[in-house]
Amino acid sequence: MTTQARPADASGTFAIGGDLPVNRLGFGAMRITGPGVWGEPEDPAEAVRVLRRAVELGITLIDTADSYGPFVSERLIREALHPYPADLVIATKGGFTRSGPGDWRPVGRPEYLRQQTELSLRHLAVERIDLYQLHRIDPKVPLEEQLGELELLRQEGKIRHIGLSEVTVDQIEQARRITGIASVQNLYNLANRRSEDVLDYCERENLAFIPWYPMATGELARPGSPLDAFAKRHEASPSQLALAWLLRRSPVTLPIPGTSRVAHLEENTEAARITLTDEEYEALTAAV
Numbered sequence: 001m002t003t004q005a006r007p008a009d010a011s012g013t014f015a016i017g018g019d020l021p022v023n024r025l026g027f028g029a030m031r032i033t034g035p036g037v038w039g040e041p042e043d044p045a046e047a048v049r050v051l052r053r054a055v056e057l058g059i060t061l062i063d064t065a066d067s068y069g070p071f072v073s074e075r076l077i078r079e080a081l082h083p084y085p086a087d088l089v090i091a092t093k094g095g096f097t098r099s100g101p102g103d104w105r106p107v108g109r110p111e112y113l114r115q116q117t118e119l120s121l122r123h124l125a126v127e128r129i130d131l132y133q134l135h136r137i138d139p140k141v142p143l144e145e146q147l148g149e150l151e152l153l154r155q156e157g158k159i160r161h162i163g164l165s166e167v168t169v170d171q172i173e174q175a176r177r178i179t180g181i182a183s184v185q186n187l188y189n190l191a192n193r194r195s196e197d198v199l200d201y202c203e204r205e206n207l208a209f210i211p212w213y214p215m216a217t218g219e220l221a222r223p224g225s226p227l228d229a230f231a232k233r234h235e236a237s238p239s240q241l242a243l244a245w246l247l248r249r250s251p252v253t254l255p256i257p258g259t260s261r262v263a264h265l266e267e268n269t270e271a272a273r274i275t276l277t278d279e280e281y282e283a284l285t286a287a288v
Helices: 007-011 044-056 072-081 110-124 143-155 169-176 196-205 226-233 238-249 262-273 278-286
Strands: 013-016 020-023 061-063 089-094 129-134 159-165 183-185
Touching (some): 007 020, 089 159, 226 278
Parallel strands (some): 089 129
8 A cells, every 4th residue: 555545643652651653643442342432333344344443544552451342343443454454553441440421430459450461461461551541540559550560561562552541640750750751641632632731741751642632623613613724724624623723732742542333433534744834833723
């Protein structure tokens, strides 16, 4: 496949943990499950097509979690892509338990995290997980015990790098006193920048920052808004402009837009080709 046919290549690269280079525009595999991130997708064949098309488009980072389904997302990734391309990084997460659609409960007991890591290894059919992220810090369990178990798994060769999700700067620093941290995954988008300080910290420390829910635009996409106007100028959608803004925001940002449809995946990935002018970037930044 030619470079022209791989729009994700245009997003640039970042080396997670210093040794895992990925194209910065990735894919989030939460939406390939059923409603409420529970059970099988309505169209399993389309989910498989989405995953295979993502790789064709140059996406080299797929983010998932044991709790997506549960395990449905990881199983579909294996079904669609195993044996995996040499340059594909599959990041997964553990630390939530599920009892039904929309129900998420943090569990950070060491034995639970070990069990879930072993299950993810089996479901993904890999010997080592390149990036394993603590999905949430469990406030009922000392952080030293949660990350200490992940560090043991890293020493055993079952995890390559450890990441965090939904954390503050103080929590990142506390975690880094326990083990090496390669990535942080927080809610962040053009319309919601409450993790601005976390992103700035990640940029200073050269940690991957993986913004989830990256395309939310809300009122910013209203007719006549700067986002709407610049989208029309680029003959693009507001969501594509929001992704282009994230890619421009920092060299450590790795947006992971997700979808269950190939057409939407292709639209999202085309955002990597959009180059915002300084005027457009500053106007969008100031819009919130």
